[in-house]
Amino acid sequence: MSVAAINYDLSMGRWEPDARGRLEQAALALYAERGFEQTTVAEIAKRAGLTERTFFRYFADKREVLFWGAGSLQEFLVGTLASAPDSAAPIDAVAAALEAAGALLQERREFSLKRQAVIAANTGLQERELIKLASLASAMAEALRRRGVRDPAASLTAEAGIAVFRIAFDRWINESSQRDLPQFIRESLDDLKAVTAGR
């Protein structure tokens, strides 16, 4: 961030334009440079040209910078699943929800790349990511049950969807390709259909 931008912001007093985005960027840069464990909230706030107090207005702790989006992602998936047409097969409803979420994440590719690198370097964060994905699967299974899908089909469809999403996400992050995340999701679902059919 430029000095001018910092001065601008300080002159605004308590109102900081896009404070969350600036804190997020500062945190990711520091996690990449020094490692997640070695970075303090004070350093993140300083790098963003903001106070620690402002940091804690947006995030409970430095880990939440990486995970605050999980709640809204889950709400989005559950809401999209609920609004799928009654006639949609469960796997297609799940695929449509994941593709729609993927289109939103596509806008945040740079952030996602940096975030993934930080998580890959830290076992505790990898564990947190696994828990997040397990929660997403549970929430989607519950949304399917509310659509009248029985178990074990509901749980299996949700778990299969999350497996597809994880693998599509990894490919999107790691492969240099023109394809966007929703395309990777569609491809990975087709791949899953092929492997479960024994091809």
Next chain:
Amino acid sequence: MSVAAINYDLSMGRWEPDARGRLEQAALALYAERGFEQTTVAEIAKRAGLTERTFFRYFADKREVLFWGAGSLQEFLVGTLASAPDSAAPIDAVAAALEAAGALLQERREFSLKRQAVIAANTGLQERELIKLASLASAMAEALRRRGVRDPAASLTAEAGIAVFRIAFDRWINESSQRDLPQFIRESLDDLKAVTAGR
């Protein structure tokens, strides 16, 4: 355990017949009675009629009582996958390996029931279980790649296999049924095939 058995064991000095099994049983009983967090290694050893020193000869800590089998389960799955006939489709090789592991676990149903109840009551243990399953999926994907299966098919097949295993395992634990774990695994795989086919 009977007083006679304890006396018998103490009289044997350093040689304790089935010390691991006794420590395991004592630990599970205490985790169920008092909760995992509230149980100490000293209490487990005492309940088993053994010393703390003996406990630490078998387990690094009280959590390992619940997870020591993960390493051999992984080796078993990887070894079984490696020895599947070349002609087997990846999903069938994975299914056969999981069914074979399921047959071994079937022998430990009582233990598995108690273990699952302890894990369900503790968030930290649930996280550890998720990590264990993610490791199993990674190891199976790697075993498939060594069979010449490419990615993303290798990862997807392994993840799908673990999803099937999890759901089969839950049903085996929670449903009062005459079916054994390998049967639940076969059924859940068929269910997965049906849901991915959009049925």
